[in-house]
Amino acid sequence: MESLQTYAPLGDSGAQHLVRMEGLSKVYPNGTVAVQDVNLAIREGEFLSFVGPSGCGKSTIFKMITGLTGPTGGMLEVLGTSPKQALKRSDTAFVFQDHTLLPWNTVIDNVTLPLALRGVARKEQRTEAERVLELVGLKDYAKAMPRQLSGGMKMRVSIARALVSRPKLLLMDEPFGALDEITRQTLQLELLNIWRQDRKMTVLFVTHNVFEAVFLSTRVVVMTPRPGKVAAVVEVPVPYPRDENFRTTPEFGQLVRAVSEGLKH
Amino acid sequence: MSENIASQNLNVDMDVQARSSDSRGGARGGVSLRLRTYGKQLLPPALAFAVFVGGWELFCRLAGIKPYLLPKPSDIVHAAAENAPNLWVSVYTTISEAVLGFLISIVLGVGFAVLLASSKLIERSVYPYAIIMQTIPIVAIAPLIVIWFGAGMNAIVIIAFLIGFFPMLSNTLVGLNSTDHNMKNLFHLYNASRMQTMFRLRIPAALPYIVAGLKISCTLAVIGAIVGEYIAGIGGGNGGLGYAITVSASRLQTAYLFACGLSASLLGIAFFLLVNAFSKWMLSSWHESEMGSEG
Numbered sequence: 001m002e003s004l005q006t007y008a009p010l011g012d013s014g015a016q017h018l019v020r021m022e023g024l025s026k027v028y029p030n031g032t033v034a035v036q037d038v039n040l041a042i043r044e045g046e047f048l049s050f051v052g053p054s055g056c057g058k059s060t061i062f063k064m065i066t067g068l069t070g071p072t073g074g075m076l077e078v079l080g081t082s083p084k085q086a087l088k089r090s091d092t093a094f095v096f097q098d099h100t101l102l103p104w105n106t107v108i109d110n111v112t113l114p115l116a117l118r119g120v121a122r123k124e125q126r127t128e129a130e131r132v133l134e135l136v137g138l139k140d141y142a143k144a145m146p147r148q149l150s151g152g153m154k155m156r157v158s159i160a161r162a163l164v165s166r167p168k169l170l171l172m173d174e175p176f177g178a179l180d181e182i183t184r185q186t187l188q189l190e191l192l193n194i195w196r197q198d199r200k201m202t203v204l205f206v207t208h209n210v211f212e213a214v215f216l217s218t219r220v221v222v223m224t225p226r227p228g229k230v231a232a233v234v235e236v237p238v239p240y241p242r243d244e245n246f247r248t249t250p251e252f253g254q255l256v257r258a259v260s261e262g263l264k265h
Numbered sequence: 266m267s268e269n270i271a272s273q274n275l276n277v278d279m280d281v282q283a284r285s286s287d288s289r290g291g292a293r294g295g296v297s298l299r300l301r302t303y304g305k306q307l308l309p310p311a312l313a314f315a316v317f318v319g320g321w322e323l324f325c326r327l328a329g330i331k332p333y334l335l336p337k338p339s340d341i342v343h344a345a346a347e348n349a350p351n352l353w354v355s356v357y358t359t360i361s362e363a364v365l366g367f368l369i370s371i372v373l374g375v376g377f378a379v380l381l382a383s384s385k386l387i388e389r390s391v392y393p394y395a396i397i398m399q400t401i402p403i404v405a406i407a408p409l410i411v412i413w414f415g416a417g418m419n420a421i422v423i424i425a426f427l428i429g430f431f432p433m434l435s436n437t438l439v440g441l442n443s444t445d446h447n448m449k450n451l452f453h454l455y456n457a458s459r460m461q462t463m464f465r466l467r468i469p470a471a472l473p474y475i476v477a478g479l480k481i482s483c484t485l486a487v488i489g490a491i492v493g494e495y496i497a498g499i500g501g502g503n504g505g506l507g508y509a510i511t512v513s514a515s516r517l518q519t520a521y522l523f524a525c526g527l528s529a530s531l532l533g534i535a536f537f538l539l540v541n542a543f544s545k546w547m548l549s550s551w552h553e554s555e556m557g558s559e560g
């Protein structure tokens with residue numbers, strides 16, 4: 001039985017960086033150069049967004065971080081070790097565009113899934129699930145079935161499921177892509193609030209939406225397609241908490257412009 | 266933050282209330298409507314049935330058709346009533362054989378499919394055969410089963426089982442292999458073991474396919490039982506419907522033959538409806554298309 005509270009210490013080397021990429025490349029067997037020569041060092045507690053048009057290799061980078069596919073060149077280190085080893089530590093959590101909830105399980109059974117798969121005691125599963133359901137504002141829906149929920153609520157459950165294992169690294173691949181603008185903005189605020197409560201958690205966030213990237217992130221990585229390269233890295237030196245007013249400041253406009261410039265390359 | 270969440274909850278509450286009142290309104294309007302559509306749906310077929318049976322009776326009487334060629338409906342009812350105890354025993358025997366064969370085909374069909382699907386290598390080597398095997402006309406090898414297991418209940422149950430087994434097996438296999446790719450990834454990323462993925466993801470996801478298999482197999486099991494009785498039926502007091510049919514055919518008791526055939530049809534229909542209702546109930550917990558209204 002695992003305890004949730006104890007974090008395995010990071011490897012001795014590279015302890016200051018949660019994810020390191022050096023000259024990282026991926027060429028698919030069919031010859032597609034999905035990622036080429038990406039250099040990035042991601043600090044603990046960062047909120048890092050990847051923006052770029054469709055097909056620039058954002059998901060491929062995520063697949064390499066989770067060990068679903070191996071790099072064809074360069075170096076990739078996750079949590080101070082190889083992606084496959086890092087995955088085994090259960091310190092990484094995932095949210096996809098598709099909520100991927102199990103339709104035959106209740107909300108709470110969906111949320112406890114990562115803990116159940118690790119054999120965490122039932123009582124602890126419940127306590128943790130109730131904690132995260134409270135965080136996403138769905139504690140009254142523990143017994144509901146996914147089909148009874150709206151799209152936004154399903155995404156909240158999906159986020160709760162990712163948070164339940166107190167991850168060090170949270171990977172989100174276009175999580176709000178399928179939501180309407182109003183729900184999307186509400187969830188952005190909620191996500192920021194959740195992240196701020198646990199500043200040790202590092203978030204990697206993929207999006208097509210420049211505004212979303214600037215609003216959320218400490219840094220925005222701008223990517224261009226064919227071959228998938230980093231065109232620019234834009235720092236967002238605006239302190240948190242950020243609220244709706246941030247969207248209307250001149251600074252926000254400048255940052256959005258800077259990111260959009262990067263996209264034009 | 267807390268304000269934000271509170272207002273969020275409120276929104277969500279209103280959302281759900283709106284939904285549930287919607288569905289309640291829908292149900293209230295639906296009752297009388299449903300009765301009316303039932304009436305519209307049931308009346309025409311009932312009339313058609315009456316016309317058909319009446320026409321048959323009339324035709325036989327007017328044309329003076331010999332009862333051993335085509336008995337009148339009244340002859341059939343008479344024959345059934347006269348032999349009611351025998352008919353009942355036959356029906357009971359056939360039901361037991363069909364249900365037993367069906368249950369075994371579920372257990373072994375689903376069980377083997379799960380076993381096959383647990384190992385990529387085994388599955389890849391056996392899968393094509395499992396799919397092709399369901400097209401084998403089991404009836405063609407039924408006599409072999411009689412040679413191996415002797416005439417009687419055993420052979421009949423085995424035939425009923427075999428005929429339902431392959432559809433169960435291949436449906437379940439297809440279902441186990443149709444798991445959503447994203448879901449499989451999710452389980453992989455959370456370090457799920459093979460067993461966990463099987464029992465928490467693949468089997469529940471295969472449920473609609475398993476249910477489709479149940480519907481096919483339950484019909485086939487009844488056919489299997491009756492055909493089994495043709496070949497392996499033993500007489501005496503408790504032969505099944507298939508046996509009664511062969512006997513009455515050889516004695517030219519055509520009216521009783523009709524009674525047995527009708528009983529077999531009714532049995533098959535009732536069995537299917539039962540399995541169908543059970544399937545609906547089983548799927549209703551999660552499958553959208555079979556979803557009923559929720560309280």
Ligand SMILES: Nc1ncnc2c1ncn2[C@@H]1O[C@H](COP(=O)(O)OP(=O)(O)OP(=O)(O)O)[C@@H](O)[C@H]1O
Nearest residue numbers: 028029030032034053054055056057058059060061
């Ligand atoms: N398994 C694969 N085999 C071959 N090519 C692939 C594979 N997966 C992705 N690609 C190609 O690699 C490139 C990058 O794909 P990727 O999915 O990483 O893009 P993306 O930035 O996530 O796009 P989107 O914004 O549409 O999700 C694309 O050109 C895609 O066609």
Ligand SMILES: [Mg+2]
Nearest residue numbers: 058059060173
């Ligand atoms: Mg993608």
